Amino acid sequence: MTTxxxxxxxxxxxxxxxxxxxxxxxxxMVIGCVTGLIIGLAxxxxxxxxxxxHSRKVARRVSLRIVQPLLLVLQRxxxxxxxxxxSALPRTHRAALSxxxxxxxxxxxxxxxxxxxxxxxxYRSRLWTLQADAGDLEQAVERWFTVHRTSPVVREWVEAxxxxxxxDYLRAMVRAxxxxxxxxxxxxxxxxxxxxxxxxxxYGHALRRADRTRQDLMPILIENVRRSANR
Numbered sequence: 001m002t003t004x005x006x007x008x009x010x011x012x013x014x015x016x017x018x019x020x021x022x023x024x025x026x027x028x029m030v031i032g033c034v035t036g037l038i039i040g041l042a043x044x045x046x047x048x049x050x051x052x053x054h055s056r057k058v059a060r061r062v063s064l065r066i067v068q069p070l071l072l073v074l075q076r077x078x079x080x081x082x083x084x085x086x087s088a089l090p091r092t093h094r095a096a097l098s099x100x101x102x103x104x105x106x107x108x109x110x111x112x113x114x115x116x117x118x119x120x121x122x123y124r125s126r127l128w129t130l131q132a133d134a135g136d137l138e139q140a141v142e143r144w145f146t147v148h149r150t151s152p153v154v155r156e157w158v159e160a161x162x163x164x165x166x167x168d169y170l171r172a173m174v175r176a177x178x179x180x181x182x183x184x185x186x187x188x189x190x191x192x193x194x195x196x197x198x199x200x201x202x203y204g205h206a207l208r209r210a211d212r213t214r215q216d217l218m219p220i221l222i223e224n225v226r227r228s229a230n231r
Contacts (some may be wrong), residue, residue: 054196066103066120067228070096074214083160083169086138089131093210097127116220122215130206137162137199144190157187162200 069153081090089097100120109117112157141162145155153174160170190196 011142024127038147061104066099066105067221067224068123070099071218073099073226074218074221079201081163083163083165086162087131087134088161089127089134090207093127093130093214096214097124097131100124100127116224119217119220123208123210123217126206126210126213130210133199133203137196137203140195140199141190144193144196150186150190150191152185153185154186156184158190161187161191162196162203 031068076092078090078092082088084195088094100123105117105120105124109121141158156173157170160173170184171177171180174183191200
């Protein structure tokens with residue numbers, strides 16, 4: 001009996017037909033992109049809402065801490081004015097600067113910048129400049145009295161004159177009427193010296209700018225308080 005050997009047939013790997021089924025690829029991609037955009041937009045809006053809520057909280061906290069107290073300080077009438085210390089700010093400006101520096105004004109402005117925060121920052125800057133110019137003026141006067149020896153009443157007269165005291169106030173500082181003329185002459189010489197006059201002029205400009213900014217700030221504070229009361 002004869003056996004016939006035949007060559008084995010080659011094995012063909014089983015698998016999906018090529019090309020594959022791409023009929024759902026583009027619809028799935030579009031759905032995925034749209035879903036991602038919707039989720040991203042929702043997260044973005046949620047973050048904006050959270051940031052706005054945080055900004056409102058910061059603004060309200062700082063507003064309660066500074067706006068009404070500052071308005072009371074600026075509205076309080078000043079019946080007397082001190083003329084004995086050049087480096088000290090006028091009473092109203094000094095109290096206002098203390099309130100502003102103790103608040104979180106910069107955080108408030110960074111979170112929610114408004115006309116109020118801009119004006120408050122401008123007022124604070126004016127007061128810092130006034131404070132620096134007052135210190136320079138005091139040093140100029142101190143330098144004069146270090147070199148030239150004069151009576152204490154002359155120094156008091158000079159300080160009062162530089163701070164804007166009236167003629168009646170200056171005369172009231174001197175007990176005897178006949179002593180006023182030499183004291184005023186000595187004081188006028190100091191006031192008219194080049195260095196003192198230079199710093200006195202800078203101090204006067206800084207004081208006027210601070211007063212103008214204070215006047216600009218008042219109606220903004222009043223409007224802010226009214227708006228808060230109506231909420």
